[in-house]
Amino acid sequence: DIQMTQSPSSLSASVGDRVTITCRASQSISSYLNWYQQKPGKAPKLLIYAASSLQSGVPSRFSGSGSGTDFTLTISSLQPEDFATYYCQQSYSTPCTFGQGTRLEIK
Amino acid sequence: QVQLVQSGAEVKKPGASVKVSCKASGYTFTSYGISWVRQAPGQGLEWMGWISAYNGNTNYAQKLQGRVTMTTDTSTSTAYMELRSLRSDDTAVYYCARARTTGNWFDPWGQGTLVTVSS
Numbered sequence: 001d002i003q004m005t006q007s008p009s010s011l012s013a014s015v016g017d018r019v020t021i022t023c024r025a026s027q028s029i030s031s032y033l034n035w036y037q038q039k040p041g042k043a044p045k046l047l048i049y050a051a052s053s054l055q056s057g058v059p060s061r062f063s064g065s066g067s068g069t070d071f072t073l074t075i076s077s078l079q080p081e082d083f084a085t086y087y088c089q090q091s092y093s094t095p096c097t098f099g100q101g102t103r104l105e106i107k
Numbered sequence: 108q109v110q111l112v113q114s115g116a117e118v119k120k121p122g123a124s125v126k127v128s129c130k131a132s133g134y135t136f137t138s139y140g141i142s143w144v145r146q147a148p149g150q151g152l153e154w155m156g157w158i159s160a161y162n163g164n165t166n167y168a169q170k171l172q173g174r175v176t177m178t179t180d181t182s183t184s185t186a187y188m189e190l191r192s193l194r195s196d197d198t199a200v201y202y203c204a205r206a207r208t209t210g211n212w213f214d215p216w217g218q219g220t221l222v223t224v225s226s
Contacts, residue, residue, distance in 0.1 A: 036213075043217065043219050044144075044152065044202070049212040049214075050212075055214065087151065089152070089212070091209075091211055091212060093210070094209050095169070096142075098151055098152040098154070100151050101151050101152075
């Protein structure tokens with residue numbers, strides 16, 4: 001199975017900050033990398049698919065980049081509603097696997 | 108709008124089975140598949156498997172092989188996930204999510220179904 005490792009596991013930031021979350025795959029997954037946002041008690045929500053494509057309806061302050069084994073999710077200017085847990089997921093091979101999550105908290 | 112609505116919470120005893128439903132609306136059901144993902148309390152996300160709503164082909168996570176069955180009913184645009192021989196570590200929120208293929212992203216997700224396994 002492909003292992004996905006996110007860093008950091010948690011992060012404190014302020015409204016307006018630029019934040020970057022990293023996801024590393026244990027082997028090359030080309031661009032088969034997706035990012036989700038999950039708020040407490042809610043289902044995950046797709047933000048970015050295929051490493052860098054912004055899902056319809058997602059604010060443009062979210063962006064993704066990378067290919068191969070190293071990927072990043074960037075939030076250009078944090079808004080209050082962005083405080084949540086973020087997961088990366090590889091869809092290169094089954095079983096598809098998720099990172100352990102990055103909890104983004106208010107500083 | 109595209110929507111997946113899941114059945115309600117369940118409480119089961121160890122060794123029992125549970126069947127969770129996921130009703131789709133707002134799109135052509137047979138043009139996509141459905142993946143199932145679970146999340147134990149306070150934990151991350153675990154993919155359980157995928158089923159094609161077009162032809163019923165399935166792809167299950169190896170650790171659940173033999174205990175999980177995914178099916179669809181195209182007449183009602185509903186997907187089902189049955190998990191047997193329940194254990195306490197199966198306690199989790201179970202989500203369905205639309206996915207065109209196994210190598211695809213998940214969007215949207217159902218609201219989740221809490222399954223509690225307790226004696």
